Amino acid sequence: MQIQHTPITVAIIEDDSMIRESYSYLIANSEGFEVVGAYKSYEEAAKNFLNIRPDVILLDVELPGINGIEALPKIKKLLPTVQILILTVYENNETVFDALSQGASGYLTKNTSSNKIIEAIKEVLEGGAPMSAGVARLVINSFQRNQNSPLSKRETEVLENVSLGKSRRRIADELFIDMETVKTHIKNIYQKLDVHSKADAIKTAKENKFI
Amino acid sequence: MQIQHTPITVAIIEDDSMIRESYSYLIANSEGFEVVGAYKSYEEAAKNFLNIRPDVILLDVELPGINGIEALPKIKKLLPTVQILILTVYENNETVFDALSQGASGYLTKNTSSNKIIEAIKEVLEGGAPMSAGVARLVINSFQRNQNSPLSKRETEVLENVSLGKSRRRIADELFIDMETVKTHIKNIYQKLDVHSKADAIKTAKENKFI
DNA sequence: GGAGTATCCCGCAAATTGGTGTAATATTGT
DNA sequence: ACAATATTACACCAATTTGCGGGATACTCC
Structure with missing residues (x-):
């Protein structure tokens, strides 16, 4: 119930039109949010990015043409300050770590509930790094040392x-x-x-x- | 409102008695949770661990005697399957990464709200890795490549x-x-x-x- | 007392490294 | 289309590093 002087602007890149539209609807109908673009490929999005300048981009990994991972550095180059959230079904090591190393600020799997997505967008703008539980565990596990090392x-x-x-x-x-x-x-x-x-x-x- | 056949057992290691007791109270009064131990040092906790066998341990970093980071591998050795959540004011690189590499499954800062702590305990038992926003960002940043590398x-x-x-x-x-x-x-x-x-x-x- | 750890010593052949050049072809950006 | 970068390849040289073999002393932990 707070007054948003400037709404948070969000763009979506997702090839599945069902999913794309449902996210658009969800976000557009949330207080303080505005959907400024919804595209089905990176190529399509890139044409308009410089004009729309969103605060946050929801990015799918599996895209026609340039995929999400490859698109990440290109987007960062066009819009250095934009926060990019990956939204995908892939939850394997390689995809997650590739996305993070290429500049994603968060990583959500597609079973994430509507209000958690809204939460995640807010969180990423406040300097957080929203992750689904499984992704967070993957990331944390990557730091863990083996406690049974034979080495002194x-x-x-x-x-x-x-x-x-x-x-x-x-x-x-x-x-x-x-x-x-x-x-x-x-x-x-x-x-x-x-x-x-x-x-x-x-x-x-x-x-x-x-x- | 669901029936918990076996409550989740939690132990707390925290030297500040105010904080320790407030966590105990909070958790003990949550549906489905039981506090099976609250200690002010690792040494005190270690004496009782093998009998109480908690599911989750909330662990402070700044402790008298053996500190939280050093205690981590020792706890893991005594109770290999226990999930350990760090609960501390420290949010600097080194402490976070040390804790994670020594086997912590989550890392919360002390400004975390009561219900988020309860959420975190559930999450860690479901295979997640609860982190405060700042910690999550630290962790994610550690993966990010510099986009302006001079190297081809x-x-x-x-x-x-x-x-x-x-x-x-x-x-x-x-x-x-x-x-x-x-x-x-x-x-x-x-x-x-x-x-x-x-x-x-x-x-x-x-x-x-x-x- | 024995197992493991940490420290130091010798010698030797093979491989690796770092520095100095030059240069053709391919790719990329404007 | 042109310029800049990137990628590929070759030659010669001295110094350093690596991996393997052996052996030795001392300290700690159980």
């Missing part, structure tokens, strides 16, 4: 430095130990991980979240 | 592979190009980033989110 604390530290591209000499200097010690640690790391090279050690360690 | 697509690809510890030969093989080409790319990368070594290139690129 020091070994983990050494391998982390190796993964930053540092040479043994440099690691030794930074950890205030002898290069021979670093050598021994790496030798032991290789043995524990059953690998025979830097690259394989980093790969195995990352896959198992030891580093 | 191929150069970025090469540098990513370098950062995985791969040798030039191996990168060449995997990208189906000559090793000399990889060398040229690396040469150009060094020039663009104004560095003279692998480690510095990776460091600069990561700091600026080029990779």
